[in-house]
Structure formats: C-alpha cells, structure tokens
Amino acid sequence: MKVDKMIDKLIKKSVYVIDPLPEKVPKDSRGQYLTIENFWHEGSEAKKICRKFERIIFKLNCYYDMDVKFRGTCTRNPEPKKLQTWIRKCVSGKKDYMNILLNDGEAMVILNEDDTILSIYNPDKRLLSLIERLSAAEGLFVRQIWEDK
Numbered sequence: 001m002k003v004d005k006m007i008d009k010l011i012k013k014s015v016y017v018i019d020p021l022p023e024k025v026p027k028d029s030r031g032q033y034l035t036i037e038n039f040w041h042e043g044s045e046a047k048k049i050c051r052k053f054e055r056i057i058f059k060l061n062c063y064y065d066m067d068v069k070f071r072g073t074c075t076r077n078p079e080p081k082k083l084q085t086w087i088r089k090c091v092s093g094k095k096d097y098m099n100i101l102l103n104d105g106e107a108m109v110i111l112n113e114d115d116t117i118l119s120i121y122n123p124d125k126r127l128l129s130l131i132e133r134l135s136a137a138e139g140l141f142v143r144q145i146w147e148d149k
Contacts, residue, residue: 003067003074006105013122015146018056018131020049020116022141040116050091052138053111053118054084057100059134060109064127067101087111103127 020040025033040046058080060066067076070086078086090096091113100109108121120131120142132142 003069003101006101007099007108010108010121014144016120016123016128016142016144018118018135018140018142020140023143037116046091049116052140054087055138056134057087057109060102063130064102069099
C-alpha cells in the first residue's frame with residue numbers, strides 16, 4: 001500500500017514533538033517527571049491535552065489536505081466529526097495510534113495513545129512555523145528530538 005510505504009519512509013526522517021513541557025526532562029532530573037506523566041494519563045489532564053492536539057490537527061487541516069490512517073483505514077480529509085471521533089478513540093486508553101500524512105505525504109503527524117506528545121515527522125519550514133504558532137496558542141511547546149541523517 002502506498003500510504004504504508006510513505007509512513008515507513010517518514011518514520012526515519014527528522015522528528016519534532018508538540019509537548020506540554022518546553023524541553024526534554026533529563027534522566028537525572030530531581031523532579032517528579034514520571035509521577036506527573038502518570039498523573040496526566042490517569043486524570044482529566046490527558047483529555048485536556050488531547051483536546052489541544054485535536055484543535056491543532058483541525059487547524060492544520062485548514063491549510064493542508066490530510067490522509068488519515070486509523071485502524072487500518074486511510075481517509076483523505078475526513079469529515080470533522082469523524083476525525084474528532086477517531087482522535088478521541090485513539091486516546092481512549094486502548095493503545096491506539098493515528099498517522100496523518102500532510103503535504104502530499106512529505107510530512108506526518110502521529111498521535112499515540114500512550115504519549116502526551118504529538119510527533120511531527122519531516123516538516124518543511126512553512127509547516128514547522130505553522131505548527132509552532134498553533135502549539136503556542138494552545139500553551140504547548142515544539143522541539144526537535146531527532147534529526148534526519
């Protein structure tokens with residue numbers, strides 16, 4: 001399948017994350033990162049973070065066509081209500097994920113149920129700039145975690 005090949009190619013490219021935290025927490029941090037992360041997953045905070053991701057994804061769809069792959073089905077520009085349902089199912093605790101291809105398959109967003117981050121693969125400068133502004137409007141931060149080699 002063409003979409004699966006694009007996903008496999010993109011997964012090896014540079015990665016940015018949209019994160020509630022402005023920088024990576026060091027392994028030797030004296031803070032309570034794991035405790036806070038678990039708290040976010042168990043409480044209503046996970047739903048609040050999900051809603052922020054949802055709004056970012058909807059706003060991105062105003063600028064870019066999206067090929068959304070969820071549970072084995074790929075749909076181009078799904079209806080907003082359907083996309084919202086998929087996003088909420090994805091983070092409902094069933095270990096789901098969603099791949100969203102942007103820019104004619106040149107970039108990808110991955111929403112993963114067990115993460116409090118949204119991963120962005122291979123964004124060009126325009127897409128990255130837009131993601132940074134949309135994330136800031138939601139009180140979230142963008143940072144690079146993997147550089148394409």
